[in-house]
Amino acid sequence: MNLPIHAQLINLMAALLLLIAFAMLSQRRIMSLIYLFAWQGAVLFANTMIVAWGTGQTHLFYSALITLVLKVIVLPWLLHRLATRLQIQSDVETMINIPITMLIGIVLVIFAFNLALPISQWAQTITRSTLGIAIASVLLSFLMMIMRRKAVPQVIGFLSMENGLFFAATSTTYGMPIVHHGGATFGYHSDMMWLPEHGVGAVILTNGDLGVALHGQFRRKLLELLFDGKSEAAAVVAATAKNQLAGLEAERKQIVVPADATEVAKLAPKYHNAELGDLAVKKAGKGTQFDMGEWKIEVGTRKHADGSLSFVTTGAGLIGIDFVTGTNAAGKPTLTVRDAQHEYVFEAR
Numbered sequence: 001m002n003l004p005i006h007a008q009l010i011n012l013m014a015a016l017l018l019l020i021a022f023a024m025l026s027q028r029r030i031m032s033l034i035y036l037f038a039w040q041g042a043v044l045f046a047n048t049m050i051v052a053w054g055t056g057q058t059h060l061f062y063s064a065l066i067t068l069v070l071k072v073i074v075l076p077w078l079l080h081r082l083a084t085r086l087q088i089q090s091d092v093e094t095m096i097n098i099p100i101t102m103l104i105g106i107v108l109v110i111f112a113f114n115l116a117l118p119i120s121q122w123a124q125t126i127t128r129s130t131l132g133i134a135i136a137s138v139l140l141s142f143l144m145m146i147m148r149r150k151a152v153p154q155v156i157g158f159l160s161m162e163n164g165l166f167f168a169a170t171s172t173t174y175g176m177p178i179v180h181h182g183g184a185t186f187g188y189h190s191d192m193m194w195l196p197e198h199g200v201g202a203v204i205l206t207n208g209d210l211g212v213a214l215h216g217q218f219r220r221k222l223l224e225l226l227f228d229g230k231s232e233a234a235a236v237v238a239a240t241a242k243n244q245l246a247g248l249e250a251e252r253k254q255i256v257v258p259a260d261a262t263e264v265a266k267l268a269p270k271y272h273n274a275e276l277g278d279l280a281v282k283k284a285g286k287g288t289q290f291d292m293g294e295w296k297i298e299v300g301t302r303k304h305a306d307g308s309l310s311f312v313t314t315g316a317g318l319i320g321i322d323f324v325t326g327t328n329a330a331g332k333p334t335l336t337v338r339d340a341q342h343e344y345v346f347e348a349r
Contacts, residue, residue: 006051009054010130011130014133017133017163017167020036020043022102022140024037024157025101025144028098030153031080034079034080037071038072040160041068041070041071041075042068044166044167045064045067047167047171048060048067060170082152086152088152095148101143105140105143108139108143109136112133112135112136116131116135117132131168133167134165137160137163141157141164142157144156145157177195179193179194179195180194184212186317187316189212189215190205191204191219193219193222202219209319213244217233217236217240255314257314258286259287259288259311263325264301266325266333267311267325267333267335268281268349270349271333271349272346273346276292277293287299290311295318297314297318308324311325321337322337322338323335323336324336324337324338334347
């Protein structure tokens, strides 16, 4: 069966997307990685234009324009500017060497194609063959993200995963039946969902960290109202709120606010970490603040079961970050903060 010209072009774009994903996986230099990300955005733009032209989904022309502006121009420019300012144009540090990473990538591609095969056989669209490549691109981007040690290449990997999902949405469904995106910053969250075929959209904005629990059920409630779905969203929101408030209450009982004056007196006035910069300890009325320069926040104290003590952030947006007190080999006071992958030790200056 001869495929229409637009279907052949979509398959070509899929092949280019997969090649770029492998190129990004093997790339060692930050700037080259950013350029490849921009080329990936260009392929997405071209593919969306082709799908819009070949299937008559005119709203995809707008999606293509947004893709061009954001993924080909704005995001690469911001990443390039950030890399230049941070002076990280050198080689990218990887968890394992590139040849082994590429072999893992090949295994993931085989897995993606086998995973997509049953779905593709039932699909009716002429672009059904691109689903395997879309899944492979997502998995390769995820692999790139977890194999990099620095934040910028990890961010590029995350954005590339989104590109793979966008490619799957436009190529395999002949359009975008649902458009969804969310955003967040300290203490504020937003979410939006649009159903172009039904002419319906909704936006929710919340000004508290607990508001993020509303977002999923907000979208569900919209679908319940549109399609006479079973009413479950309200009950889920009520149960989630109850559990979250109970958790906060239990945690609050462990924290002393304002911070214990005896423990505050043991702190040094200033600390420093080579990666995160300076931390100054300041009085704020009856409380104590940790001032990082770009932001500052009040802290309380918490004693742990192992006998250690930490200063815990209590301000909106950054609640619950523990700075564990201690001393280094020279006997100087330290504050240690940890996340899932890193440990940062601030030493007294």
